[in-house]
Amino acid sequence: MATALLQLPVVVNGGFQRDEIPLVGMSKTANLRSATTTTNHLNFRKKCLQIRCQSTSTEEKKTRRNLLDNASNLLTNLLSGGSLGTMPVAEGAVSDLFGRPFFFSLYDWFLEHGAVYKLAFGPKSFVVVSDPIVARHILRENAFSYDKGVLADILEPIMGKGLIPADFDTWKPRRRVIAPGFHALFLEAMVKTFTDCSERTISKFEKLLERANTDVVELDLEAEFSSLALDIIGLGVFNYDFGSVTKESPVIKAVYGTLFEAEHRSTFYIPYWKLPLARWVVPRQRKFHNDLKVINECLDGLIKNAKETRQETDVEILQQRDYLNLKDASLLRFLVDMRGVDVDDHQLRDDLMTMLIAGHETTAAVLTWAVFLLAQNPSKMKKAQAEIDSVLGQGRTTFDSLKKLEYIRLIVVETLRLFPQPPLLIRRSLKSDVLPGGYKGDKNGYAIPAGTDIFLSVYNLHRSPFFWDCPDDFEPERFLRPRQSEGIEGWAGFDPGRSPGAMYPNEIISDFAFLPFGGGLRKCVGDQFALFESTVALALLLQKFDVELKGSPESVEIVTGATIHTKSGLWCRLRRRQH
Numbered sequence: 234m235a236t237a238l239l240q241l242p243v244v245v246n247g248g249f250q251r252d253e254i255p256l257v258g259m260s261k262t263a264n265l266r267s268a269t270t271t272t273n274h275l276n277f278r279k280k281c282l283q284i285r286c287q288s289t290s291t292e293e294k295k296t297r298r299n300l301l302d303n304a305s306n307l308l309t310n311l312l313s314g315g316s317l318g319t320m321p322v323a324e325g326a327v328s329d330l331f332g333r334p335f336f337f338s339l340y341d342w343f344l345e346h347g348a349v350y351k352l353a354f355g356p357k358s359f360v361v362v363s364d365p366i367v368a369r370h371i372l373r374e375n376a377f378s379y380d381k382g383v384l385a386d387i388l389e390p391i392m393g394k395g396l397i398p399a400d401f402d403t404w405k406p407r408r409r410v411i412a413p414g415f416h417a418l419f420l421e422a423m424v425k426t427f428t429d430c431s432e433r434t435i436s437k438f439e440k441l442l443e444r445a446n447t448d449v450v451e452l453d454l455e456a457e458f459s460s461l462a463l464d465i466i467g468l469g470v471f472n473y474d475f476g477s478v479t480k481e482s483p484v485i486k487a488v489y490g491t492l493f494e495a496e497h498r499s500t501f502y503i504p505y506w507k508l509p510l511a512r513w514v515v516p517r518q519r520k521f522h523n524d525l526k527v528i529n530e531c532l533d534g535l536i537k538n539a540k541e542t543r544q545e546t547d548v549e550i551l552q553q554r555d556y557l558n559l560k561d562a563s564l565l566r567f568l569v570d571m572r573g574v575d576v577d578d579h580q581l582r583d584d585l586m587t588m589l590i591a592g593h594e595t596t597a598a599v600l601t602w603a604v605f606l607l608a609q610n611p612s613k614m615k616k617a618q619a620e621i622d623s624v625l626g627q628g629r630t631t632f633d634s635l636k637k638l639e640y641i642r643l644i645v646v647e648t649l650r651l652f653p654q655p656p657l658l659i660r661r662s663l664k665s666d667v668l669p670g671g672y673k674g675d676k677n678g679y680a681i682p683a684g685t686d687i688f689l690s691v692y693n694l695h696r697s698p699f700f701w702d703c704p705d706d707f708e709p710e711r712f713l714r715p716r717q718s719e720g721i722e723g724w725a726g727f728d729p730g731r732s733p734g735a736m737y738p739n740e741i742i743s744d745f746a747f748l749p750f751g752g753g754l755r756k757c758v759g760d761q762f763a764l765f766e767s768t769v770a771l772a773l774l775l776q777k778f779d780v781e782l783k784g785s786p787e788s789v790e791i792v793t794g795a796t797i798h799t800k801s802g803l804w805c806r807l808r809r810r811q812h
């Protein structure tokens with residue numbers, strides 16, 4: 234198998250030759266073998282690679298394209314604006330959108346064309362970036378030259394002027410107010426909320442076992458994590474208990490409906506919802522607007538209530554409240570009480586909606602894939618449980634115990650490396666710029682005009698064979714080892730010492746090779762919230778249960794929208810642990 238993979242054709246348009254890929258500290262064969270382990274989508278990728286091995290030229294590949302692809306490529310040639318200097322060009326086909334997640338195709342093209350390439354796709358073209366040096370330039374060094382582009386177009390109807398899609402003028406004052414809300418005492422109080430909510434989930438599982446009078450129960454853990462994350466984000470952001478672990482309600486249904494629509498819009502080829510009558514004529518658009526109305530009414534009620542009970546206070550004093558004993562420790566309370574910030578209800582609602590959506594599916598996905606990976610690595614599951622037993626025994630998680638649960642924390646970040654949520658960051662250049670060439674790219678860089686749409690593929694970055702050893706392997710321990718830059722000019726290597734005191738590896742330690750929460754100005758504000766939440770939920774699950782997949786890993790089909798998730802749930806068998 235490995236030999237067959239090494240015989241891949243040399244590609245057109247520059248890029249890497251396949252046998253250049255293995256780099257540091259391993260043989261070519263070992264790297265390619267390791268690149269075909271663990272998960273079913275890797276097998277999927279393996280199949281794709283095999284298919285490509287059999288094909289000897291790009292011509293042959295083109296003949297397999299269907300009529301729609303040909304029409305789309307004709308449009309591309311007409312509209313995509315020609316080449317961008319020496320930047321390699323990959324030609325996408327409409328059929329690449331179907332049958333498998335889009336980011337797999339972006340990965341294959343990355344290996345073919347290099348870490349910066351132009352993807353011409355139907356009437357659109359994008360620059361795809363899979364390199365930490367270029368990512369650092371876009372996200373940090375020249376961040377004010379890029380806005381959210383396509384992403385803002387898609388999300389604005391849902392999140393309005395919330396932080397994620399916001400233009401810089403809206404974003405600056407709101408970020409200044411929201412970021413301080415995630416202060417140390419708030420996060421510490423949230424650990425208690427995470428623990429309470431996770432225990433509610435665990436006790437639901439235990440009741441199922443008792444009722445069935447057995448030691449094993451079968452469950453869709455993805456759905457359970459989704460309910461858990463919804464309950465947590467509701468309490469943390471606006472002190473509202475959805476109670477979705479144990480019940481259904483119109484608001485919960487509306488939240489899921491809205492998420493579903495956001496996902497549909499992020500993957501659908503033609504934005505038909507922008508047509509004037511679409512919101513009244515298309516049934517799913519009508520439903521979407523009804524769902525939005527339900528959520529908005531709920532949020533408006535919470536905002537009204539918070540404003541009526543406002544106690545205006547200086548931010549420094551707000552940050553010292555006794556959060557562990559407050560009846561309402563939520564972010565909404567903080568935002569409303571902050572002195573000198575008289576934000577209108579509409580903006581506040583957009584902020585809450587943004588955090589509801591940003592903090593829900595993402596965390597649920599981390600937990601889902603962590604279980605998926607652990608179930609295939611029983612020795613790592615045992616190691617995790619040994620740590621939990623020694624740190625927690627049968628006790629609860631606390632802020633202090635999180636500091637000692639090192640291996641669980643590493644599992645969480647390794648899951649985020651392999652399954653970044655979202656797998657792509659999206660930007661549009663506000664002015665012309667010159668992107669650095671990145672590793673093995675053009676030394677003079679690549680000039681791009683204003684208005685260029687960019688996909689920064691975090692998935693490619695996290696699985697780049699140039700920056701990670703055995704990139705497709707699930708190996709939480711990797712984060713404990715520093716890694717020299719190994720002669721990669723412009724990249725500082727992986728050094729935990731660069732971010733002393735950080736509980737989790739981040740973009741600074743990895744010099745932008747690891748970007749689970751983005752980086753620079755628009756970095757996630759909820760990163761620590763999400764990391765603590767995932768660590769608590771995973772630790773409490775593994776404290777009580779051994780988990781295995783119900784079917785084979787290959788039967789878990791991967792789909793993607795804003796996040797990477799499964800097509801039909803993560804069906805698992807939970808067995809009560811004997812202590």
Ligand code: HEM
Nearest residue numbers: 396397588591592595596654749750751755757758759763
């Ligand atoms: C594992 C869970 C999470 C992941 C993987 C994640 C990931 C990300 C990423 C990658 C970005 C940057 C987007 C970009 O640059 O285009 C982002 C932004 C953001 N996230 Fe998260 N997030 C998570 C949880 C949360 C939570 C829990 C909250 C809030 C409670 C949150 C709120 C936000 C907000 C408001 C932004 C926009 C920041 C800005 O533009 O200033 N996220 N998130």
